Amino acid sequence: MKAKKMNKKKRQMLKKSVASVMLINMLCMSAVMPVMAAANDSGQVLTAAATTTKTEKAVDIPSADSLGLDVKSAVLMEASTGQILLNVNADKAMPPASMTKMMTEYIVAEQVKQGKFSWDDVVTVKKNAAQSVGSRIFLAEGDQHTIKELYIAMAVGSANDATVALAEHIAGSEEAFVKMMNDEAKRMGMKDSYFINSTGLDRADMPADFRPTEDKEIVMSARDAAILCRYIIRDHPDYKDFTTIQSYKFRPNDKDPIINYNWMLEANKNITNFKSYAYEGLDGMKTGHTTNAGNNFTGTAERDGMRLISVVMGTDSEPARFRETKKVLDYGYNNFEVKQAVAAKTKVTGWEAVPLKKGTETTVPVVTDNAVSFVVPKGTQNLDVTFKANVTEADKLVAPIKAGTKVGTVTYTYKADGIEPQEKTVNLITAEEAEKGGWFRLFFRAVKDFFVDLFDGIKNLF
Missing domain, CATH: 3.40.710.10 (DD-peptidase/beta-lactamase superfamily)
Incomplete structure (x- = not known):
């Protein structure tokens, strides 16, 4: 009778242990899934439309031939x-x-x-x-x-x-x-x-x-x-x-x-x-x-x-070089203007944050370092701009890091009739300083990571 009670007690303890492990795994997974999703994309080149509106222009760009340049x-x-x-x-x-x-x-x-x-x-x-x-x-x-x-x-x-x-x-x-x-x-x-x-x-x-x-x-x-x-x-x-x-x-x-x-x-x-x-x-x-x-x-x-x-x-003459220059410059000022397409310190869709190791937080927000401007047909209201982000340092960031740390680049592209395609590349940088986490926080994060890996290993067996 005593042996049966002991076996029953062991089974109850084992059930509690398994339940505890599963609970911890569930907590760990919920905490780290966003980070893992970001980490899986590190180094990936993303392509997406920066705007969904089509370019609306107020002027049609005439051809160079129309100037009659001599x-x-x-x-x-x-x-x-x-x-x-x-x-x-x-x-x-x-x-x-x-x-x-x-x-x-x-x-x-x-x-x-x-x-x-x-x-x-x-x-x-x-x-x-x-x-x-x-x-x-x-x-x-x-x-x-x-x-x-x-x-x-x-x-x-x-x-x-x-x-x-x-x-x-x-x-x-x-x-x-x-x-x-x-x-x-x-x-x-x-x-x-x-x-x-x-x-x-x-x-x-x-x-x-x-x-x-x-x-x-x-x-x-x-x-x-x-x-x-x-x-x-x-x-x-x-x-x-x-x-x-x-x-x-x-x-x-x-x-x-x-x-x-x-x-x-x-x-x-x-x-x-x-x-x-x-x-x-x-x-x-x-x-x-x-x-x-x-x-x-x-x-x-x-x-x-x-x-x-x-x-x-x-x-063919001294006066002619100035008359032809006037035609060229007038062509520019009559038909084009410079417009800002992206402001400095802008978030990039899909890369609002990147993973961070040993930090107080597990991610750090990133933004563009400089503004991006393009030459557009005069009177353009909306710019149809696309971009490609190349985040090469996303899996290498270890706290502490300073604000402004480069994590990759983003290239913006603009195309319009009458103008050669334009590209401008700017850096993606961390938007804020990231402090190193305390040992207690890092210890329990390591424990969670351990159980996540263990759970994944068990899951892959079936």
């Missing part, structure tokens, strides 16, 4: 996004003439910005600069001027001698400076450009003793010129301190000042000879002319918060 090549770029809005042989490598000087301007300004040189540094003119032909300020060997004085002569008057003097001062020789130019072009992604000098002169017009040994000429595509201009705008916004100078007296005793070759400067609206060319918002960038190149112009203007970059190459 150019060999042209391009129009929106500066903040780099989006191409017009393309006429934009990737054709052609002689850029003095638009070459934009690269010289960029490198000199960059050297000053980095503290390697100062605007007040004195440059001693050497033989190569003194012998330069074409547009010049008639420097003599041994003359001394500051970097800033020579830079203004280059940016405003397109002076070849001032340009060579700067190149030699920065790099020791024009040849060494040209290597810097080609290295920068490669870094910037200028795929259809090659430099042989700092000025844009044809090889035959360079001083004989300083011509490169290789039988090549300078080339640059319209797209590359726009890319270079965009780098100047982005990295050296003070370019306007130089490019908007309308006239400059290089020497106190000079009879006539240097006149800016850019007739389209907005400030010229009150100048009798130039007011018919003056363009609202235009503040740069560089003209160019040689017999082989024709007349070129890289222009940039800003209106209503949108900056455009226009390049025209191979026009």
Whole structure:
């Protein structure tokens, strides 16, 4: 009888134990299922519509052919996004003439910005600069001027001698400076450009003793010129301190000042000879002319918060390059605008949070780090935007972590008639700081995880 009571007691205890295990498993599963679901998706690329509305636009984008451009090549770029809005042989490598000087301007300004040189540094003119032909300020060997004085002569008057003097001062020789130019072009992604000098002169017009040994000429595509201009705008916004100078007296005793070759400067609206060319918002960038190149112009203007970059190459006269530029810029401002599609610190559908190990919480919320904007047809009300999220760090996050920790990226895509497809990638970051959990919390979480694994193992046996 006593043995039967003992067996009955053991059976009751066993039932209680099994019930306890099942109860714990149920509690564990309910607590961890959301985390497990998120963890199973870690690293997965998701595709979903960011909006369900179709793009509604107020204008139909006309074709580039409708402009009747009389150019060999042209391009129009929106500066903040780099989006191409017009393309006429934009990737054709052609002689850029003095638009070459934009690269010289960029490198000199960059050297000053980095503290390697100062605007007040004195440059001693050497033989190569003194012998330069074409547009010049008639420097003599041994003359001394500051970097800033020579830079203004280059940016405003397109002076070849001032340009060579700067190149030699920065790099020791024009040849060494040209290597810097080609290295920068490669870094910037200028795929259809090659430099042989700092000025844009044809090889035959360079001083004989300083011509490169290789039988090549300078080339640059319209797209590359726009890319270079965009780098100047982005990295050296003070370019306007130089490019908007309308006239400059290089020497106190000079009879006539240097006149800016850019007739389209907005400030010229009150100048009798130039007011018919003056363009609202235009503040740069560089003209160019040689017999082989024709007349070129890289222009940039800003209106209503949108900056455009226009390049025209191979026009047949000095006035023509400005008339064609006006057509290109008007095309941009009449038909396009920049709209924000996604605000900064936005949650991404499907990735509102990611798993977190050893934290007070088992997940941490994530958001985009920056806003996303696209160039859209003017008057567009709703943007039909899609996205792909690539969360590569979701299974690697271990507390503690700081707010702003990168966990992946999300790429937004926008398509509309009349515009090349646009993509913008931003980072997905943690929206808040995540503290490490205490040992007690982590211990019981580990116990729950243990029973979850045990339950799954048993379940898989049947």
